[in-house]
Amino acid sequence: MSSAQSTQTDSAPSGRILWRRMRPTTSLSWRAFRRSWQAYALLSPIFALLIVFVYYPPILGLIRAFFRWRPGVPATFVGLDNFVTYFTYAETPHELVNIVKLLVFGLFAGIVMPFIMAELIFFVRSPALKELYRLLVIIPMLVPGIVTVLLWQKLYDPYLGPINDMLRAMGLEQFALNWLGEHRIAIYAIMFVGFPWVWGVGTLIYLGGLGQISESVYEAAALDGCTGVGRVMRIDIPLVLGQVRLLAILAIINAITAFQNILVLTDGGPGFSTMVPGLTMFHSAFRAQKFGYSSAIGLLLFIIAMSGTLIINRGIRPANEELRQ
Amino acid sequence: MTTDLKRSPNRRPLQMSQLGLHLLIAFLLLLSLIPTVIMINLSFKNGLQYRWERWSLSLPLRGSNYLSAWDVIDAYMINTVLVAMVGLAGVLILSLIGGYVFARMRFPLREPLYYAIIALLMVPWVLSFIPAYMLYNNLGLLNTRWALIIPNVAGGPIFGIFLMRAFITGIPEELYESARCDGAGAWSLIWRITFPLSLPGLATLSVLNFVAEWNSFLWPLVTISDMSKQVISVGLFRLSRTTNDSVDFGSGGPLFAGYVLASIPLVILFIVLGKFYVEGLVESGIKM
Known part of the structure; x- marks a missing residue:
């Protein structure tokens, strides 16, 4: 695990200064992302769970509020009918x-x-x-x-x-x-x-x-x-x-x-x-x-x-x- | 009176008003405890005593009510502890990692990603309850323990990361500097330094999360139909509805004994970790 240290952006003070200096031009560049792969790797399980089980349901709910929706039956768009009802x-x-x-x-x-x-x-x-x-x-x-x-x-x-x-x-x-x-x-x-x-x-x-x-x-x-x-x-x-x-x-x-x-x-x-x-x-x-x-x-x-x-x-x-x- | 005035540096209310204060606080606390006292008293009664002497203490106390209660609710208790513990382990690990990454690492899009997580605190559960049920239905997770564990592991870190980021930011940077000089990587920075130093924060998070899991009712009510996998809240709810049970569970003392038993894990939790919970709430000065 510690072998990854060299690529870690916050590992050494010099690395951080270098990153700051490059920031105006390259902060969102592909290189900057690649340097930070470790942070993204650590966050990936969190975001994977969030996307499937936390972000997706309310978005689905927003959409399906305008549908007729039952388990096992394809949903059909009904416009504002549900609200009118x-x-x-x-x-x-x-x-x-x-x-x-x-x-x-x-x-x-x-x-x-x-x-x-x-x-x-x-x-x-x-x-x-x-x-x-x-x-x-x-x-x-x-x-x-x-x-x-x-x-x-x-x-x-x-x-x-x-x-x-x-x-x-x-x-x-x-x-x-x-x-x-x-x-x-x-x-x-x-x-x-x-x-x-x-x-x-x-x-x-x-x-x-x-x-x-x-x-x-x-x-x-x-x-x-x-x-x-x-x-x-x-x-x-x-x-x-x-x-x-x-x-x-x-x-x-x-x-x-x-x-x-x-x-x-x-x-x-x-x-x-x-x-x-x-x-x-x-x-x-x-x-x-x-x-x-x-x-x-x-x-x-x-x-x-x-x-x-x-x-x-x-x-x-x-x-x-x-x-x- | 006069001596008291001398003792107090700034003239706060006098001794008499202090006494009134204590009486008022005690009165309010007593009122809030009455249902609990009634519950404990009733838990020691048999059917006849429950019918005819509800108010007085019936001696001898029927401790056997607790045995018959345990026989009925043991599976619910064990299920809930199991589900809550597995979920809690996941929440603590993900919150620690997330809190560390957002507090100590620099990377592009750090703040947008952080706010993308924190914004979820503002989404009330009512918007996701129905679609989440359909999602678990489509994934075939209904009526499995995963339906109880996954929502906690996925949703718990939202507040957990918020709490742990604030906590980990407060750890002195020098500790990390010296560990990095010794060649420690991200993984050992998390487990060797951050983890032991953020135990109080993790304790606060554990109490909050466990209490929430122990109290969860509506979600298990709709997702778990097999009573052998059911949790304590729903179990007690169903039992309070069945009056023709073999041990006349619903009518007399055993039901109340079951209520008392269901409270014991929370009592133990607060005895062990309650201090962190109170301090976490009082000392953080939480507000909006």
Whole structure:
């Protein structure tokens, strides 16, 4: 292996200087590529896998969104039919309303709750306890996601569920509902899963941002009498906007594309009350074998999620980097 | 109070507010842990206890629930560990190599190639889910373990290269210089120098990747129809739906014991590597 050293472009300092000198004229020449064969050889298995299994499927999806596509049958081009079908489908407005509800809630649960938790931990003075809390917030993540959802399904059980047990014990019999089985409530019951939504990853990301704020900023603020909640509003929030932006994007993509919890808890029911486009995509592919239609819905969701990402990227502008360490 | 004021260099909130802070944090943590506590409590009950004393602790604890749970979910657990470990090995190797190449080697088109990989982080899975299923179908990979391993090995290095490039850039150049003077080639620069020095980065990547694999649900749900090859998430999902099982698995304690068992690999992982995970998230100051 080491015999290849002489051809490696970054091997010796002199080689690198030579390469730099030649760069303006020959950086993209055949010779330059040949000198770097080792880098390309090392990257080739990565790109081979990426091209077949990562680049190809979404491109195929973009194309097949305009086709009628079933396993074992040649695909036929149908133009915009799949999109027209989806937008004229009677349940579609309902699905979009559900997505908006999930989005509003997702932004609150994904951005605000972790921020509150991070600030609380950040205000703790004892370093040992701070470290302990940092570890404790990730405990809910030790339970697999599917188990959390299945557990909540048991908590919501109208007859054997602890939530209704508790309501009955408090004499609130009339509020002991079939949480996942009622049209009006089911979507909110799905949102409530994971209460109080103190999400470990979000909290730790915020703590990272808060930890990078320079101590001199806080000292100056304290001299001006800016402490406690005032400091949070005027200093901490503007300085963690980079983290807010990241979590906002994650929350938007999640709210628009995720349907795993709904699939497990209600499968879109009762009736169509908790249907979302992602679940329709899933059903039309794996129950109705309409893969072209399904790809079209996937493409729509991609466009919505991408637009949301771009809006957030433009809309949230992080404060001056100089105030960080 | 006054002594506390003296002790704190800058006048942060006083002792009383610190106490309130601890209570509030403890309250929020407790609320998030309630489902977990209920799960553990229920995992020790028999069918009657589950029916009539759900809230209290039933003594003696029925540890045998865990044995009957293991009998049902052992294949799922082993499958998931197997698939996740093989996939993880591939992800770590490719991410280390990719991270090294993009951090330490100079070659034409380096940055365009790097961004061609990083841009894939922006493609939501929803766009590729359906066509990827058809691709695996056409390749005859459905209902094989390859359908679970390949997506991870192919897709895992996207974030892995991003993480490892940042990590490897931080290794002092002098180490590489002296190794090159001793005649080390690219391969030994990767394995003798980069690998041992980037273990914390690889640990962070391992936790992220393993947790994601352990939690994967929708993809195995549609690609694996043979339950003997199925993973734990789908296995538990199916079991929660079958109530007429011979060991009344779906109704009583054993199901919850199964839930607890399914969490144990993640607990072990976090005990061993959790520190890297927390530090990786907190100290990197990740943002957009």
